[in-house]
Amino acid sequence: MINKKVGIIGVGNVGSTLAYTLAHKGICSSIILKDIRENIVEAMALDISQSANAAKSHTTVHAAKNANDLEGCDVIVITAGIPRKPGMSRDDLLLTNAKILKSVIDEIKVYSPDAIIIVVSNPLDAMVYAALKTSGFKKEQVLGMAGILDSARMSHFILEKLGFGAGQIESSVMGGHGDDMVPLPNHSTVAGVALNELLSQEEIEQIIEKTKNGGLQIVKLLETGSAYYAPAHATSLMVEAILDNKKKIYPCSVMLDGEYGYKNVVAGVPVMLGSKGVEKIMELKLTDEQKRLFANSVDSVQSLINVLEERFF
Numbered sequence: 300m301i302n303k304k305v306g307i308i309g310v311g312n313v314g315s316t317l318a319y320t321l322a323h324k325g326i327c328s329s330i331i332l333k334d335i336r337e338n339i340v341e342a343m344a345l346d347i348s349q350s351a352n353a354a355k356s357h358t359t360v361h362a363a364k365n366a367n368d369l370e371g372c373d374v375i376v377i378t379a380g381i382p383r384k385p386g387m388s389r390d391d392l393l394l395t396n397a398k399i400l401k402s403v404i405d406e407i408k409v410y411s412p413d414a415i416i417i418v419v420s421n422p423l424d425a426m427v428y429a430a431l432k433t434s435g436f437k438k439e440q441v442l443g444m445a446g447i448l449d450s451a452r453m454s455h456f457i458l459e460k461l462g463f464g465a466g467q468i469e470s471s472v473m474g475g476h477g478d479d480m481v482p483l484p485n486h487s488t489v490a491g492v493a494l495n496e497l498l499s500q501e502e503i504e505q506i507i508e509k510t511k512n513g514g515l516q517i518v519k520l521l522e523t524g525s526a527y528y529a530p531a532h533a534t535s536l537m538v539e540a541i542l543d544n545k546k547k548i549y550p551c552s553v554m555l556d557g558e559y560g561y562k563n564v565v566a567g568v569p570v571m572l573g574s575k576g577v578e579k580i581m582e583l584k585l586t587d588e589q590k591r592l593f594a595n596s597v598d599s600v601q602s603l604i605n606v607l608e609e610r611f612f
């Protein structure tokens with residue numbers, strides 16, 4: 300924890316909630332916030348710093364005045380970009396957010412070339428690819444947050460159906476963070492009990508569909524943007540695992556290099572996180588049907604990458 304610095308670029312709903320969460324967990328010595336909305340980011344930094352002081356946390360929180368305030372970050376989280384609104388898919392954000400991401404990466408390259416980068420902006424997997432490509436950083440150094448969120452949503456829907464098991468549900472979701480993500484019921488348990496011993500196949504299918512639509516459900520209700528409490532908490536777990544070299548295994552969006560039979564494409568898979576970032580990719584045993592669904596999801600990410608390659612890079 301000593302002398303660990305976290306940068307958050309994009310201090311809207313997810314970024315500010317993440318800053319608040321990290322400041323209260325006290326897992327880093329300083330947090331630096333950067334956004335194009337200068338007054339807003341200053342207000343956020345003041346408010347979050349004051350709440351950290353109320354909580355007697357030793358984490359300091361500041362707004363970046365200049366890009367060089369990002370110097371020496373151990374981890375930088377990128378949430379800069381626009382969220383979708385009702386009627387939009389995450390993929391509709393592709394070119395707008397890629398442009399924003401590139402400008403952010405240009406600064407990180409100069410001031411924090413050794414930072415581990417966690418991308419949150421959507422469409423997530425394509426943004427991780429864009430961050431890797433524009434930064435030229437090692438593939439271990441750049442990853443995306445989505446799998447922890449999608450798994451938490453699956454746990455929520457399992458709990459909703461069962462009515463018991465709160466805090467004891469382990470769910471697993473792989474693939475791209477899009478409409479064809481791949482929930483894995485056979486790798487999900489309640490206090491170690493297999494899901495199919497607790498729920499019928501039909502109930503499990505309903506949970507899978509609800510999980511895939513979990514983000515959209517909130518977008519429709521909010522009307523002005525997308526979820527942020529669960530995304531921020533999920534990101535804080537990744538930051539913590541990296542800062543504390545915890546070697547925790549979480550589903551994260553990473554560049555595949557032969558794992559699961561794919562190369563040069565990004566998708567969500569279980570990853571060991573430590574101070575070097577992505578320290579290991581774990582290969583789960585998938586059924587033939589899950590392999591087919593994963594291939595489908597990877598294809599969707601690949602088609603976004605193809606658009607970036609043709610129209611952006």
Ligand SMILES: NC(=O)c1ccc[n+]([C@@H]2O[C@H](COP(=O)([O-])OP(=O)(O)OC[C@H]3O[C@@H](n4cnc5c(N)ncnc54)[C@H](O)[C@@H]3O)[C@@H](O)[C@H]2O)c1
Nearest residue numbers: 309310311312313334335379380381382419420421444530
């Ligand atoms: N990966 C996931 O699971 C996940 C979950 C939630 C949200 N998201 C995505 O995260 C992104 C942010 O969501 P949000 O709800 O916080 O949106 P938001 O609109 O509340 O915040 C985005 C912030 O980015 C800032 N910004 C824009 N351009 C910038 C730039 N060049 N430099 C610095 N800051 C810049 C904006 O000023 C704004 O404060 C969206 O793309 C959303 O789709 C992803």
Ligand SMILES: O=C(O)C[C@H](O)C(=O)O
Nearest residue numbers: 383389421514515525526
């Ligand atoms: O749904 C969205 O657009 C935001 C995010 O990807 C989510 O899943 O909550």
